[in-house]
Amino acid sequence: MSAATHVLEIDGLTLRLPRTARPVLDGVDLTVGASEIVALVGESGSGKSMTLRTALGLLPRQAAVGGSVRVAGEDVLTMTPARLRDLRAGTASMIFQDPRAAINPLRRLGDFLTESARINGGAGGERAVVRARHLLAAVGLTDRVLSQYPHELSGGMLQRIMIASALMNDPGLLLCDEPTTALDVTTQAEIVALLADLRNTFGTGMLFVTHDLGLAAAISDRVFVMYAGRIVEHGPAGSLFGAPRHPYTAALLDSTPRLEAPSERLAAIPGQPPDLRAPLSGCPFAARCAYAIERCRAERPEPENGVACHRAGELVLATVREGDRPRA
């Protein structure tokens, strides 16, 4: 794939925060193609949301960043504030976890939908409203919500509004930060179906951050697995979930509850993710890995053929529940 077809191309992204012993993000490489859905999975604190936010230049204060994050071919990290605003208003947009917290409760939803377009786009208020009506229909809501306030709507409806607002300026890249976590189960399914549908309608590339492997398998074309700020494995969703090559991916799959086999014991991953305050040598997962050898603790594994594990070539990862892995 050439760079031109990538809507997002992250290359060697490193991010350090003050008073931490290791980088929060450590050499992240990731790409999202046009109208492709890519899932980024990992435990909380692994740095997946942080990665997502850098794509919009939303960095924590005092963060030291290295590498490059190109959206539509342009490096976000070196943009001027004005250019960054254009990017946020047009090229890329983001959907957040909790729509109730993400939408200003004191303004009408019509204002929320059209705000960015009115302020940034050349489009006047009229055209913004027309576009908003069109998108509301696309996400399955009526015009009535334009004059309503957030507290008058359910969480699922608000997330639809959030999605509509993210599509207002027809972005090439949609960043989704656990967009279904705050919703109840039936609404989750609706939102996921809606997002998959919108990809087909609008041709938007999506980077989908989630800790829900079932969801990632259901929606994505490719999957990136993140651990302690590094990408440990990536590949097409089907093969990655069908035959994981990194012990962490396998362990993650084993710890995921499955509806088909509810009585089965879940294999929780022993230990804790590494502390940001402690320096890290070797493979970050070594301390919790059943297959770790001396080399794993001493030497950092470089990614090779989409997996960063010293023993990737020799291991055949038997997991507890062979056979009931999520299918893409």
Added chain:
Amino acid sequence: MTAAALTRRPGLKHIRTRRNGLYLTCLAFVGLVVVVALIAPWLAPADPNATDLGAALTDPSPGHPLGADIAGRDTLSRLLLGSRTSLLGPLGIVAFSTVLGVVVGVTAGWRGGWIDTALSRSSELLLAFPGLLLAILFVALYGEGLLAPVVALSLAYLPFVSRLARSLTLSERQRPYLAAYRVQGFSGLSICVRHLIPNIAPVVLAQSTVNFGYALLDMAALSFLGLGVPPLTPDWGSMINAGQTALLQGKPLSAVLPCVLIVVTVVAFNVVGEHWADRVARRER
């Protein structure tokens, strides 16, 4: 269970005293003022009411280290002895309003029903009268002096304490240990006095410390109007009143010094009170 929030006076709620140094300095100053007030008669170089017309409006001199006022009274001595009345008034107000407020608030919260309604409504009515206005009304009725304004301001500060005590009682009532005492047949009165009030005391006292600074301001304001302490008693507020003529004649010392003392003392009490309130609030959480 919802922890009852301290009702602090407007604005002050938002003081955050992060630095301990400031708190300790203020605490030391509060201590100093209290000690000075206690031993003022032995510290004062002169009789605060001795008029020496020859020395009227003089600049600082060995005889009058901080000068003398328009009637030739020694400013330093008046400042020192003034600290007594200036602290005594607010002390009375805080003591009265705390005791009464706890009684009213705990009764309302514990008994509930019509007693609660009646007491809460009366508190709301009192809140419709600004403290200073209530004090002025009382002085108009009973004449000048310390007692009338102290009683009036105690009433004005009472709702702040009683509302707090009421909400604390309501949340404390839910606790299992109090139910246990009730099951064992202890009377409501003895449970309240022996267990409930000691438990809510830290929060109430933090509130009262915050109130102290305000009571000091209100009392000083009344004395400044000539409606507070009796005419001859040295007091910071009335010193400002008396010193204003001198100030207009270009001799500011006898008016400006009590101003400075009032501001510094109030700031010190506010900082200390807020620090305690913060600490209590943190423990509540």
Added chain:
Amino acid sequence: MIAGFLTRRLAGLAATLVAASFLVFGALYLAPGSPETFLLAGRAANPEALAAIRAQYHLDDPFLIQYVKWLGQMVTGDLGQSVQYRSPVLGLIEARLPGTLLLIAMSALLVVLFGVGLGWISAVRGGATDSAVLVGTTVALGTPSFVAAIVLLWLFSVKLGWFPTIGGGQGLADMIYHLTLPSVALSLYWIGVLTRVTRTSMLDELGREHVEVARSRGIPERTVIRRHVLRNALGPISTMSGLTISGLVISTVLVESAFGLGGLGEFLARSVSVKDFPVVQAISLLIVALFVVVNLVVDLLYPLIDPRVGYGARGAR
């Protein structure tokens, strides 16, 4: 819904006013001595004066009737007769009202401008600006208006001679000139209060996710601050502004006395000193009424600021 809310609130307001007026009237009987001697306060009590007082306060009627008749007079604008000036209280108040209202208006303007402005800058800039504002407001919160008045008088009138030392002035321009120092003295404390409230309230909002979301949508920072941070911080700011108006009103007693402005507040203080009780009663009632009305207005405004709070959810406070 609004109508029901309004009716309930107006009924509450009326109840408070009736109870307050009852206290103000009944105070007459709490005073030492009989009402008429208290009202005359040691002035030469010739039979005519006594009869006039008895008639004005209907002292020959039963207590409750006295109160109702008195209240009826108050409501219809007959505020009684000043004992000291021997003229209707209403006229005396009317003559002093404009200066006091102008003083309060000027101070309120200063409080809103500087309170919101400083709080805004402090919250958005942070760092050294924030520290300076915090120190300044801590001092302001310990400075009562009369202390500020004395210090300002000394600095700007006595030392620098920029402003007059006494009097309220004639004509609007001259009045504003005379009221400049008094309005600064009156507003200083409340600027401190409103600055703190604005700052905390804005910092609260700045930390919210919807602000970050607005930034992520390419809204310029200034617009984010104005449309999302300040807008959402308005609730506490407006509540505090209501309390500010009430606080300014009662503090005019002190500031007008310090500057000799001859306004309503100074009139109240003087009337207490000379025991002119009808005047004290009338002005007290006026202040309580204003307190209660300002409270109601703030309550009515709140749902406009925060649509989540409907009319009705916030009943009696």
